[in-house]
Amino acid sequence: MISRTVTIINRLGLHARAATRLVNCSSQFQSEIIIQKGTRSINGKSIMGVLTLAASPGTDLLIEADGADEEQALESIIRLINNRFGEGE
Amino acid sequence: MSLTLKGHAVAPGVVIGRVHLAERNELEIGEYRIREQDVEHEIQRYRNAVDAAREQLNELAERIHPTVAVPAVEIIQSHVLMLGDSKIRKSTEIHIREKLCNAEWALQSQLEQVLSEFRSMDDEYIRTRGEDVTQVVRLIQSKLSAESAGKPFENIPDRLADTLVVAEELTPGELALLHERGVAGIVTEHGGPHSHTAILASSLGIPAVLGIRNARNLLTENSTIVLDGGLGAVFADPDAATLQRYQEIQLDAERFRQSLIALRDQPAVTLDGVEITLQANAERPAELTQSVEMGAQGVGLYRTEFLYLRGKPPDEDSQLEEYLTAIKVMAGQPLTIRTLDLGADKSTGELDFSQLRRSTNPALGLRAIRLCLSDTALFKTQLRAILRASVAGPVRCLIPMVTSVREIQLVKELLNEARQDLEKRKVPYDPEMPLGAMIEVPAAALSLGDLGRYLDFVSIGTNDLLQYTLAADRGDEQVAHLYDLQHPGVVRLIKHVLKVSRKLEIPASVCGEVAGEKQYTRLLLALGLKEFSMHPARLLEVKQIVRQTHVSAAREAINLWLDDPGGHDDESLLQLLDASQTNP
Numbered sequence: 001m002i003s004r005t006v007t008i009i010n011r012l013g014l015h016a017r018a019a020t021r022l023v024n025c026s027s028q029f030q031s032e033i034i035i036q037k038g039t040r041s042i043n044g045k046s047i048m049g050v051l052t053l054a055a056s057p058g059t060d061l062l063i064e065a066d067g068a069d070e071e072q073a074l075e076s077i078i079r080l081i082n083n084r085f086g087e088g089e
Numbered sequence: 090m091s092l093t094l095k096g097h098a099v100a101p102g103v104v105i106g107r108v109h110l111a112e113r114n115e116l117e118i119g120e121y122r123i124r125e126q127d128v129e130h131e132i133q134r135y136r137n138a139v140d141a142a143r144e145q146l147n148e149l150a151e152r153i154h155p156t157v158a159v160p161a162v163e164i165i166q167s168h169v170l171m172l173g174d175s176k177i178r179k180s181t182e183i184h185i186r187e188k189l190c191n192a193e194w195a196l197q198s199q200l201e202q203v204l205s206e207f208r209s210m211d212d213e214y215i216r217t218r219g220e221d222v223t224q225v226v227r228l229i230q231s232k233l234s235a236e237s238a239g240k241p242f243e244n245i246p247d248r249l250a251d252t253l254v255v256a257e258e259l260t261p262g263e264l265a266l267l268h269e270r271g272v273a274g275i276v277t278e279h280g281g282p283h284s285h286t287a288i289l290a291s292s293l294g295i296p297a298v299l300g301i302r303n304a305r306n307l308l309t310e311n312s313t314i315v316l317d318g319g320l321g322a323v324f325a326d327p328d329a330a331t332l333q334r335y336q337e338i339q340l341d342a343e344r345f346r347q348s349l350i351a352l353r354d355q356p357a358v359t360l361d362g363v364e365i366t367l368q369a370n371a372e373r374p375a376e377l378t379q380s381v382e383m384g385a386q387g388v389g390l391y392r393t394e395f396l397y398l399r400g401k402p403p404d405e406d407s408q409l410e411e412y413l414t415a416i417k418v419m420a421g422q423p424l425t426i427r428t429l430d431l432g433a434d435k436s437t438g439e440l441d442f443s444q445l446r447r448s449t450n451p452a453l454g455l456r457a458i459r460l461c462l463s464d465t466a467l468f469k470t471q472l473r474a475i476l477r478a479s480v481a482g483p484v485r486c487l488i489p490m491v492t493s494v495r496e497i498q499l500v501k502e503l504l505n506e507a508r509q510d511l512e513k514r515k516v517p518y519d520p521e522m523p524l525g526a527m528i529e530v531p532a533a534a535l536s537l538g539d540l541g542r543y544l545d546f547v548s549i550g551t552n553d554l555l556q557y558t559l560a561a562d563r564g565d566e567q568v569a570h571l572y573d574l575q576h577p578g579v580v581r582l583i584k585h586v587l588k589v590s591r592k593l594e595i596p597a598s599v600c601g602e603v604a605g606e607k608q609y610t611r612l613l614l615a616l617g618l619k620e621f622s623m624h625p626a627r628l629l630e631v632k633q634i635v636r637q638t639h640v641s642a643a644r645e646a647i648n649l650w651l652d653d654p655g656g657h658d659d660e661s662l663l664q665l666l667d668a669s670q671t672n673p
Contacts, residue, residue, distance in 0.1 A: 016218060016285070020167040021398065028400035047170040048177070048203060048222065054212040076400055083431050086398040 001066040002074055010084035013056040018085040023047045025080050031067025033077070044077070091328045094301045094308075096276070098321025099287035102296030103338050104253060104274035105315050108308045111256040118230065120194040128189065132182050135192035138232035143172050145228070149262045161268075161293065164221075164261040164285050171225045176203055193233050200226040217283040224260045249273065253316055255304050259286050268293050274316045276323055278304050298323055349629040353384045357632045359614065360639045367632055368425075368622040370600055377418040379625040384632075387423035389548065389622025390487070390600040391415060393471070394431055402467055408474035416482035423483040425548070425622075426475050427527070428468070430457045430489040452556065457490035462499055472507040479519035487548055491526040492533050497543045500524070527600075529553035534586050541593040548622070549586055551601025555579055574603050574612065575662045577654040580647070587617040598622050610634040611666045615643035642669045 010018060026033040026044040033044030037059060042049030044063070055061060061081075065074040080086070123131050150165040171177065177199055184195035200223065207219035249272040258279040259267070264286060267275065272295060280286045280299040290297035296318035301307075308314060308325055315324040315335045324331055357365040368389030369380035380388060396403045396411060403411075416424055461468035475486050488500055504524070511518050528534050529550035541547065555572055556562060558579055563572035573579070583599075590597035598620030603609045605623030607630045613621070614635065621631060646669035650662055657665060 015214060016167045016221070017163045020163055020170060023170050024166070025398070025400045043175065046174050046176060047167060048174050051215060051218050052206060052210065054210055054215045056212070072401070079431065080398050083394065083398060086395050 001064060002070050003062055003064040004074060004078055005060055005062050006078050006081050008055050008057055008059045008061065008081060011057065013059065014050060014053060016051065019047055019050040021080060021085050022050055022077065025076055026073070029067070029069045029073035031065045031070040031073045033073060034064040036062040091331065092307065092325040094304065094323045094325065096298040096301035096321050096323070097282050097287070098319060099282055099299050100291040100295055100297040101319035102274070103317055103335055103342065104296050105313065105332070105335055105339065106251040106253045106273045108310055108312050108314055109252050109254050110305050110308070110310050111254050118193050118197050121191050123189050123191060125189065128186055131185050131192055134233065135181060135185065138192070138229050139172055139178065141232045142228045143169055146262065149265065161261060161265045161289055164289060168221060168225050168261070171222060172229070177226070193230055196226055196229060214283045217281060220284055253314060255308050257305065261285050261289050264289050268295060274318065276301055276304050276316065278302055349633065352629050352632050355632070355636065357635045359635055360637065361641050363619070363640045365635050366620040367628055368598065368620065369625040369628065370622050371625060374414065374418065376625055377415055381418065381420065383625045383628040385422070385625055385628055388419060389425050389598050389620065391424055391426045393427060393429055397429060397431060405470050405474045408471060409477050412474060412478035413481055416478060416484065419482065421482065423485060425485040425487050427487040427489055428471055429461055431460065458488050458496055458500070459490065462496065465503060469503055469507050472504055473511060476507055476511060476518035476522065477516060479522040480517045484519070485523045485525060485546065487525045487527060489527045489550070490529060491540065492530045494539050494543065497526065497540060501543070528586055529557070531558050531582065534582050537586055537589040541589060541595055544595055546596045547586070547590055549583060549597065549599045549601065551599055551603045554582070554601070558582060574609055577651065580616065580651065584616045591617065596620060605631060607631050607634050608663060611638050611643050612663065614638055614640050615647040615666060639670055645669065
């Protein structure tokens with residue numbers, strides 16, 4: 001299991017489109033993905049879970065990946081978040 | 090008698106049209122018990138319904154893809170994800186198994202549980218997403234119930250020009266369908282400013298007023314109403330004065346629109362005869378189509394990041410496929426493909442990221458060409474795909490965030506290796522494909538005389554160039570006011586880049602956001618810019634300014650201003666430029 005903390009930096013936070021992209025990205029990997037915000041933790045492959053995190057800009061999330069492709073999974077998710085979910089410049 | 094109905098103003102625009110009341114069959118959800126031996130059958134019935142619902146949504150997303158803005162497709166994708174979400178899918182199956190009840194009822198119980206979770210959220214936007222879950226569950230329930238198997242809105246006419254659809258609520262899919270049929274405006278009883286219906290209506294440009302309670306009882310089928318989307322109001326039985334006022338507003342808007350459309354096939358030439366090239370920034374099929382429709386002279390910036398943000402990095406063939414699609418849409422106009430412009434984030438799993446974040450600055454870190462040169466396998470895959478695409482049409486390759494000559498030399502070496510790979514595989518490519526660099530690092534702008542010798546063209550990325558030159562992040566509200574194209578340092582820097590590129594005889598364009606902001610068009614023309622690349626929706630507005638500008642007069646005004654930028658307290662540079670046009 002590996003994990004990293006990342007800050008949500010896109011303008012709208014984890015709104016529906018960003019959450020959709022995050023879940024689509026997590027679902028490509030076999031590893032289990034757990035996302036924690038404070039004491040709450042949810043399944044990173046569940047759109048409803050990701051939405052109910054209500055992560056606004058500036059929120060710190062702990063991303064955990066566990067499985068055969070955990071490194072690639074974690075890297076892809078962190079890259080997506082740090083690139084503002086591809087929402088333009 | 091005239092009646093004014095107020096709702097939420099979510100998408101501006103004025104419509105005078107006829108009412109169509111959209112009726113939908115209400116689903117009756119009943120509970121009944123099933124026998125233990127029928128559990129598997131009931132679960133299978135439920136799974137079939139989910140599959141049918143998914144198929145319908147996917148079909149819809151595919152159908153609207155080329156014609157409708159991207160948000161519609163992504164909202165539908167989020168609904169597809171909800172269909173398969175364990176909170177609905179697995180929990181419903183468990184409920185059927187444990188409570189021995191029918192699938193419709195099990196689903197309804199799960200919905201209420203999920204909704205209570207959404208309702209308890211502090212964030213209003215997230216609370217509103219409960220509506221999406223409800224819509225998804227309704228869709229599955231409609232697939233389960235044979236009696237309501239008919240599609241909602243079957244009674245909607247094929248052509249909806251001049252028609253205002255009034256409905257209890259509209260799902261994103263329904264709204265996309267109405268858009269396809271040319272609906273003039275929409276009114277709904279439910280839905281607030283944060284609903285997906287609101288977001289979609291606004292992105293599709295459909296004038297809309299949401300949240301008018303009892304709208305279907307207060308408005309009569311086929312009656313004429315006025316909808317003012319900006320005001321969030323609907324006028325039923327409008328009196329003569331109201332009608333006339335809105336007819337005039339409509340006429341003015343239409344005249345402005347026509348004057349822009351008339352510009353589509355007009356050349357972008359200034360009043361003193363300088364020919365300007367106007368290109369588009371585009372990546373999605375819808376934007377590419379729009380570029381052609383707006384008369385763009387090619388794509389000046391085709392971003393490729395979206396290929397890399399879907400999860401695993403794309404292979405050569407799947408990239409090539411995307412590029413070929415774009416080339417086909419552009420039908421012979423040049424396509425400028427920018428190589429990957431992402432920030433790096435190597436995760437080793439051992440680093441404490443909170444510490445890393447404090448010590449590094451991502452905007453100044455390992456990103457764009459720096460990242461590509463550190464992961465040459467990734468980069469060469471993209472170069473091969475671009476080279477292969479270059480035989481299908483006029484393709485240019487653009488390298489982001491170049492800082493030094495050394496980087497360009499390394500790119501050229503990798504390009505050569507990619508060419509050799511293709512030759513070994515006997516795959517054709519265009520050996521003359523132009524290579525260009527984004528000028529967005531101040532050091533690159535200042536040393537363009539050295540860099541330019543190795544380049545076929547340059548493109549000024551003003552977004553980053555301004556941020557780096559002014560040391561101000563425009564996303565940070567406290568310093569956003571410092572981010573200003575009219576700063577003398579920025580003006581001189583852009584002028585320098587344009588002057589050097591003229592001397593080296595390589596074309597230079599601006600592809601940052603300011604290229605599409607019409608208040609800056611004259612400023613950029615005054616500095617000698619001849620190629621603009623912008624969002625396709627801005628092309629005609631900018632063309633209008635180009636055609637109303639005397640470049641020589643604007644150039645004189647800006648040179649005068651540059652002699653003493655601080656000496657014009659009363660007038661801004663933009664005002665001086667406009668004033669220069671009155672007596673050229």
